[in-house]
Amino acid sequence: MSAVQMTVDADGIATLTMDLVDRPMNVLNEALMAPFAEFIAKIEADAGIRGVILTSAKREFLAGADIDMVFGITDPKLAFEVAERLKQMLRRLELCGRPVVAALNGTALGGGLEVALACHWRVAINDPKAKFGLPEVKLGLLPGGGGTQRLPRMIGIQASLPLMLEGKELNVEAAKQQGIINELAADKAEMLAKAKSWCLANPKPVQPWDDKKFKWPGGDARHPAVVQVFAIAPSMAGAKTQGNYPAATNIMSCVYEGGIVDFESGCRIESRYFANLVVSQVSKNMIGTLWFQLNSINKGKSRPEGFPKSKVQKLGILGAGMMGAGIAYVSAKVGIECVLLDSTIEAAEKGKAYSAGLLDKAIKKGRETPAGKGVFLDKIK
Incomplete structure (x- = not known):
């Protein structure tokens, strides 16, 4: 044909x-x-x-x-x-x-x-x-x-x-x-x-x-x-x-x-x-990496056989420093509930404040709303 x-x-x-x-x-x-x-x-x-x-x-x-x-x-x-x-x-x-x-x-x-x-x-x-x-x-x-x-x-x-x-x-x-x-x-x-x-x-x-x-x-x-x-x-x-x-x-x-x-x-x-x-x-x-290999990964060909797919609903993060705060932000952004754990509540709150700061910048640029910010931060405990 x-x-x-x-x-x-x-x-x-x-x-x-x-x-x-x-x-x-x-x-x-x-x-x-x-x-x-x-x-x-x-x-x-x-x-x-x-x-x-x-x-x-x-x-x-x-x-x-x-x-x-x-x-x-x-x-x-x-x-x-x-x-x-x-x-x-x-x-x-x-x-x-x-x-x-x-x-x-x-x-x-x-x-x-x-x-x-x-x-x-x-x-x-x-x-x-x-x-x-x-x-x-x-x-x-x-x-x-x-x-x-x-x-x-x-x-x-x-x-x-x-x-x-x-x-x-x-x-x-x-x-x-x-x-x-x-x-x-x-x-x-x-x-x-x-x-x-x-x-x-x-x-x-x-x-x-x-x-x-x-x-x-x-x-x-x-x-x-x-x-x-x-x-x-x-x-x-x-x-x-x-x-x-x-x-x-x-x-x-x-x-x-x-x-x-x-x-x-x-x-x-x-x-x-x-x-x-x-x-x-x-x-x-670039074609080899960003086309062939990336498409292969996106199709799940790098997954080990015999293990069913799973979806993370809740994520515990040990340490609310720069790395932990960043992980909490990107995780909450895709809808995952996060629990930030650090040696003091002040350190944990500081980690959550990192996300609040990024959201405030997004609001100023018109990419987020105050209501959306509240929903976002509610995902980080």
């Missing part, structure tokens, strides 16, 4: 539905990209198709690149070719001469969001659990499907840099406020209806960067306000990373260099910086 299915309704609106076989989530790999490219060719050749809706049959839209595939790449030339192939496919999609709408039924991260950015419009179900972002930096990589070029041209360099450098994952409301998502829908039926309506109302859309009158939101890399950002951003990133995370530097380089050239050249620049990271030992180490 193909990982992509296409249907065309009576109004000439084609719906491409991604459904990768034997995978809980859709990921960008050969099994998905090959049929995707074939259907793009069919759309280009069929004059009867008036618009395209791209969506998913799974709970989430598209998780991003297949990490197994990326991890196995050791040849920089192959890494460059993989990035270029994805870009060429997405470029054909946005230049196919028909309106293309991403109907986001769930999470779209990394390459998943890059696919959505290549569409002319994005409609998402208003699901508070859905996440949107370009978190590749967390694995020592950068967005390799045009993300470092499309996102800054869409929402501006100053707004897009933190999202990529910190790998922020936005909820649906925040993504709409940022301008990454255009419309919200209550459910799948409304999402698809809005997507079709937009296709019919906009027969000849053009991506902002393909418009001859295009101007960068907030200015390109040569704009005085943006120049100030790039004057301090590298040193700030260096202070945080101590020069150990080349992905941050490569992302800034992609955005800066892409900000002084045309879109196509910027995409090639991105592919080169992407290839540099994919084959680096840093990314291999």
